[in-house]
Amino acid sequence: MLESSSRLTVTDLSMDLEHGSKTKLSAAPAAATPACKCSNRLLQLGDRLVAVQLVVLRTAAALTTVVAAAVMALNTQSYTAVVAIIGTKPLMQTFTAKFRYTPAFVYFVIANAIAGTYNLLVLIIRRLILQRRTASLVVHMLDMVILSCSLIISFSSLLLSLAQVIMALLATGAATAASMAELGKKGNLHARWNPICDKFGSFCSRGGIAIVSSFIGVALMLALNLLSAAANAHRPNVVGQ
Amino acid sequence: MAKLSRLITAVLRLAVAGAAAAAAIIMVTSHETTSFFGIEMEAKYSYTPSFIFFVVAFAVGFAYSLLVILVRPGSTASRLVLLSDVVVGMLLAGAVAATGAIADVGKNGNEHAGWLPICPQVRAYCVHVEGALIAGFVSLLIHFLSIMYSLHAVAEPLCCSH
Numbered sequence: 001m002l003e004s005s006s007r008l009t010v011t012d013l014s015m016d017l018e019h020g021s022k023t024k025l026s027a028a029p030a031a032a033t034p035a036c037k038c039s040n041r042l043l044q045l046g047d048r049l050v051a052v053q054l055v056v057l058r059t060a061a062a063l064t065t066v067v068a069a070a071v072m073a074l075n076t077q078s079y080t081a082v083v084a085i086i087g088t089k090p091l092m093q094t095f096t097a098k099f100r101y102t103p104a105f106v107y108f109v110i111a112n113a114i115a116g117t118y119n120l121l122v123l124i125i126r127r128l129i130l131q132r133r134t135a136s137l138v139v140h141m142l143d144m145v146i147l148s149c150s151l152i153i154s155f156s157s158l159l160l161s162l163a164q165v166i167m168a169l170l171a172t173g174a175a176t177a178a179s180m181a182e183l184g185k186k187g188n189l190h191a192r193w194n195p196i197c198d199k200f201g202s203f204c205s206r207g208g209i210a211i212v213s214s215f216i217g218v219a220l221m222l223a224l225n226l227l228s229a230a231a232n233a234h235r236p237n238v239v240g241q
Numbered sequence: 242m243a244k245l246s247r248l249i250t251a252v253l254r255l256a257v258a259g260a261a262a263a264a265a266i267i268m269v270t271s272h273e274t275t276s277f278f279g280i281e282m283e284a285k286y287s288y289t290p291s292f293i294f295f296v297v298a299f300a301v302g303f304a305y306s307l308l309v310i311l312v313r314p315g316s317t318a319s320r321l322v323l324l325s326d327v328v329v330g331m332l333l334a335g336a337v338a339a340t341g342a343i344a345d346v347g348k349n350g351n352e353h354a355g356w357l358p359i360c361p362q363v364r365a366y367c368v369h370v371e372g373a374l375i376a377g378f379v380s381l382l383i384h385f386l387s388i389m390y391s392l393h394a395v396a397e398p399l400c401c402s403h
Contacts, residue, residue, distance in 0.1 A: 096353075097353070097354075098353075101351065101353040101354070102351065102353075102354075103342075103345060104342040104345075164327065167331070168330065168331055168334055171331045171334060171335050171338075172334045172335060172337075172338035173338070174335070175334070175335030175336070175338040175339045176338040176339055176341065176342040177342075178339065179290075179291040179294075179338075179339035179340075179342045179343055180342050180343075180346070182290060182291070183291075183343065183346065184354070188288065188289060189288075190282070190283060190284065190285075190288040191284075191288075191347065191356075191359045192357065193346075193354070193356040193357075194354075194355065194356075196354050196355075218331075222328075222331075226324070
């Protein structure tokens with residue numbers, strides 16, 4: 001009996017601490033007996049860590065995905081080379097490498113932009129709206145609206161949160177960009193596709209940074225989903241976050 | 242009721258395993274040799290690391306789906322299965338995405354990089370890889386459906402005992 005009540009207060013605290021309101025802290029220890037005060041305080045401390053971790057994880061995930069999208073979108077390199085010599089005059093041609101020449105990289109930028117915007121939006125919503133229930137409702141509404149607008153099966157929004165879908169989108173974007181990067185770096189002898197990284201060195205290295213950052217973002221989003229699912233494990237009517 | 246849900250889960254997982262095995266086997270058996278302007282051109286799945294990743298990922302998906310049928314629903318292992326379902330789903334999605342990127346370059350080429358499409362030369366190989374991709378997509382879709390179903394079967398007891 002006491003365990004279940006303390007667990008409820010602990011999760012209330014975690015949700016409120018994530019939103020930055022500190023009003024509920026004073027209400028919790030008042031109900032506990034003096035013998036259980038130490039364990040209650042330890043629980044509070046432990047759950048404060050969880051709440052802080054959620055915010056930190058979400059900020060980190062937003063940062064890494066936005067950085068990946070930005071670095072890849074601004075990734076361009078060109079060099080001029082002599083192609084032929086007509087008489088005594090050398091003919092120069094400029095070779096450019098841009099991210100939008102490869103559909104895989106375009107998809108990568110779009111997926112990372114979506115993930116970054118989503119994480120930032122959820123961060124802002126949770127920070128601005130201090131009431132826990134309204135914030136969860138707003139995020140849930142956002143999830144539903146976006147999911148039904150994008151024609152994904154809308155009954156799935158009850159079971160699978162938008163965060164999971166966006167994480168899967170991000171994972172596919174990172175995978176496809178990584179396979180194109182591998183092709184650009186090593187080429188394919190059998191298909192007579194020459195590697196381009198020796199000519200466009202900084203394009204390749206910047207693309208590599210963007211892809212690594214995106215993979216880190218995927219791992220962070222996975223941890224984020226697990227943590228928020230565990231924090232909401234006994235409150236199934238508030239799905240997602 | 243529990244027996245029925247267990248049966249449905251088993252059927253879904255068997256479908257995933259079947260489609261994953263089909264995808265891996267079709268990809269492995271893709272092989273074609275042709276001569277192009279006197280030059281011998283050989284197309285095989287093992288010449289592209291993305292295709293090797295595809296085969297390995299779907300072999301893992303096949304083994305995983307078969308193993309998961311043995312888990313009893315309602316035990317703590319079933320919670321772990323929900324977690325690993327999502328991870329394996331992401332693995333399969335990544336494999337399909339990577340293979341799709343290479344297949345797109347093979348079919349349409351990339352004029353900016355000077356890469357010519359190879360599909361006109363090795364048409365049967367292209368069709369084979371397309372078939373493997375379709376089987377991979379089907380496996381991914383059914384895996385997604387089985388995740389939905391297991392969430393639905395697990396979430397209900399959670400909600401009613403609240």
